[in-house]
Amino acid sequence: MTDGSSAPGWLLVEASGAPPLLCSGKRRRGGAIEKTLDGLARLIRQALASEEIAARRGLLQRLDARAKLIGMLGLLIATGLVRHIPVLLGLYALTLVLAATSRIGLGWFAKRVWLFIPLFTGVVVAPAMFSFVTPGEIVVPLGHWFGHEVGLTRQGLTSAALIVCRVASSISLVLLLTLTTSWSRLLAALRALFVPRLLVLVLGMAYRYLFVLLDSVAEMVTARRARTVAAKRSRRGERLVATFSGGALFGKAHALSEEIHQAMLARGFSGEAASLERARIGAIDVVALVACLALAILVVGGDRALGL
Amino acid sequence: MRSGFESLLVGDGLSYSYLERFPALEEVSLAVSRGERLALLGANGCGKSTLLKILAGLVFPDRGSYRAFGEEVNAERLEDEQFSAAFRARVGFVFQNTDAQVFSPTVREEIAFGPLQLGLAPSEVEARISDVTRLLEIDGLTERAPYQLSAGQKKRVAIASVLVMNPELLLFDEPTAGLDPRSRGWLLELIDELGRAGKTIVFATHELAELEWIADRCLVISEDHRLLAEGAPSEILADRELLLRANLIHEHAHRHGAVLHSHPHERDHHS
Numbered sequence: 185m186t187d188g189s190s191a192p193g194w195l196l197v198e199a200s201g202a203p204p205l206l207c208s209g210k211r212r213r214g215g216a217i218e219k220t221l222d223g224l225a226r227l228i229r230q231a232l233a234s235e236e237i238a239a240r241r242g243l244l245q246r247l248d249a250r251a252k253l254i255g256m257l258g259l260l261i262a263t264g265l266v267r268h269i270p271v272l273l274g275l276y277a278l279t280l281v282l283a284a285t286s287r288i289g290l291g292w293f294a295k296r297v298w299l300f301i302p303l304f305t306g307v308v309v310a311p312a313m314f315s316f317v318t319p320g321e322i323v324v325p326l327g328h329w330f331g332h333e334v335g336l337t338r339q340g341l342t343s344a345a346l347i348v349c350r351v352a353s354s355i356s357l358v359l360l361l362t363l364t365t366s367w368s369r370l371l372a373a374l375r376a377l378f379v380p381r382l383l384v385l386v387l388g389m390a391y392r393y394l395f396v397l398l399d400s401v402a403e404m405v406t407a408r409r410a411r412t413v414a415a416k417r418s419r420r421g422e423r424l425v426a427t428f429s430g431g432a433l434f435g436k437a438h439a440l441s442e443e444i445h446q447a448m449l450a451r452g453f454s455g456e457a458a459s460l461e462r463a464r465i466g467a468i469d470v471v472a473l474v475a476c477l478a479l480a481i482l483v484v485g486g487d488r489a490l491g492l
Numbered sequence: 493m494r495s496g497f498e499s500l501l502v503g504d505g506l507s508y509s510y511l512e513r514f515p516a517l518e519e520v521s522l523a524v525s526r527g528e529r530l531a532l533l534g535a536n537g538c539g540k541s542t543l544l545k546i547l548a549g550l551v552f553p554d555r556g557s558y559r560a561f562g563e564e565v566n567a568e569r570l571e572d573e574q575f576s577a578a579f580r581a582r583v584g585f586v587f588q589n590t591d592a593q594v595f596s597p598t599v600r601e602e603i604a605f606g607p608l609q610l611g612l613a614p615s616e617v618e619a620r621i622s623d624v625t626r627l628l629e630i631d632g633l634t635e636r637a638p639y640q641l642s643a644g645q646k647k648r649v650a651i652a653s654v655l656v657m658n659p660e661l662l663l664f665d666e667p668t669a670g671l672d673p674r675s676r677g678w679l680l681e682l683i684d685e686l687g688r689a690g691k692t693i694v695f696a697t698h699e700l701a702e703l704e705w706i707a708d709r710c711l712v713i714s715e716d717h718r719l720l721a722e723g724a725p726s727e728i729l730a731d732r733e734l735l736l737r738a739n740l741i742h743e744h745a746h747r748h749g750a751v752l753h754s755h756p757h758e759r760d761h762h763s
Contacts, residue, residue: 235637368597368637388597395639396591443592446550451657452580452609454573460604460614 242286249373255476534713540696584659
């Protein structure tokens with residue numbers, strides 16, 4: 185420090201007030217901030233893992249995104265129309281075979297599907313199993329209520345199982361499509377299937393800038409953690425931090441969006457999105473597409489043949 | 493201004509305020525010759541980026557006029573389809589924030605954006621992409637997403653996306669900021685080469701070490717957003733008092749043993 189420095193005196197003496205650099209044995213509690221940070225890191229890792237799977241040399245990765253998209257749509261509609269559990273189980277088994285031939289780990293794949301089901305479907309399906317929602321033959325009696333026997337009915341259990349199987353097969357199909365197709369190819373496929381180009385452009389940019397903003401959030405959270413000395417905690421404090429961070433992020437996003445617009449204008453953007461259409465449909469894509477659609481028709485036809 | 497060259501850009505009394513309250517540029521006039529390499533020098537926040545954005549037709553001055561390629565440039569004329577396309581095709585702008593500039597899902601689509609907007613045939617666009625990615629040594633990255641790239645790679649993509657349109661005028665905002673030494677050296681060589689190929693280049697910087705290499709002339713903008721001086725890099729760099737006033741160097745004091753002495757100091761070099 186020079187003689188002409190204007191730094192206050194306390195800054196020029198050795199640090200005081202910091203506790204001794206020793207372990208006390210008391211563990212620090214991880215707060216919401218740490219969890220947020222870990223969540224962000226996990227999200228980015230997952231996106232990178234998906235891109236890595238899309239780059240593997242498997243069966244579905246070799247197919248054109250448009251063929252895959254139409255084929256999967258056909259199978260999804262068929263899944264929605266099927267009314268027999270064994271047929272749905274057959275479809276689910278087919279998705280597992282496709283996952284295996286596309287070099288996706290079966291355990292990992294199944295976990296991603298079945299983790300969703302209790303969360304989203306369970307809430308809807310659970311009441312349908314009881315006799316007061318779906319009357320019928322009680323197979324698991326649970327007692328009496330106002331003189332009526334209450335329990336799980338055969339009809340209720342069957343319809344719950346049907347919905348769970350249908351959701352599992354549908355999620356598996358969608359996952360197969362999104363895991364084996366890179367985001368940019370999927371967007372190009374949407375464009376080819378008459379989704380408005382501007383909408384596809386916006387979707388592409390939203391995904392692109394999600395990562396930039398996630399980085400900003402991670403930086404803000406890390407900067408706060410780096411300056412957190414004592415474990416002074418309060419719900420109100422955490423809420424305030426979240427509010428201010430959210431505000432700062434909103435400001436950043438706004439400034440960024442203005443610059444992006446200028447960058448687009450500078451390169452001649454006139455409100456119309458253009459793109460390099462490049463992918464060509466090959467024989468293998470046509471075969472796969474026809475096979476998917478034929479299978480979809482066969483599944484629905486077979487299901488109808490089994491009766492109601 | 494170098495004699496024997498016609499003026500490509502002429503700005504007269506340019507003033508601009510953000511939100512009509514925060515002045516960014518006050519009464520700045522400039523002329524840029526065809527084929528010239530002009531450096532805009534000034535401290536952070538002096539208005540260099542704003543001036544570049546005016547030259548690129550992205551923001552419009554509150555007062556003053558701007559002519560480029562012999563034509564008046566203003567918001568109304570840029571609303572015209574043909575004028576806008578012709579102007580954008582001639583002017584390339586490399587932003588300081590590459591994240592703002594690289595907005596497409598893949599490198600390939602990013603580079604294709606400009607030429608496709610200008611209505612070039614897809615086969616021509618493909619050929620240009622392959623040439624420009626080879627020139628900038630990013631031909632192995634074309635299918636990558638921007639978030640998978642390093643800062644240096646992203647800068648190359650941003651430059652490729654501008655060069656692919658083959659503009660007459662190139663505007664660079666702090667081109668070497670945040671780059672590692674190798675990327676920085678590479679970029680300065682590229683700017684030098686483009687200048688020698690006859691491109692007109694205007695760039696904003698506060699890095700004095702690069703000036704004599706890549707600039708024919710400098711404009712110095714003061715911290716109160718006015719034009720402070722103009723001249724050849726050697727003249728500007730020799731004027732220590734001017735550089736101190738523009739906050740481009742600072743009075744540096746240090747001890748040699750017991751003796752305290754002070755002298756002007758720039759980031760990279762002792763003078």
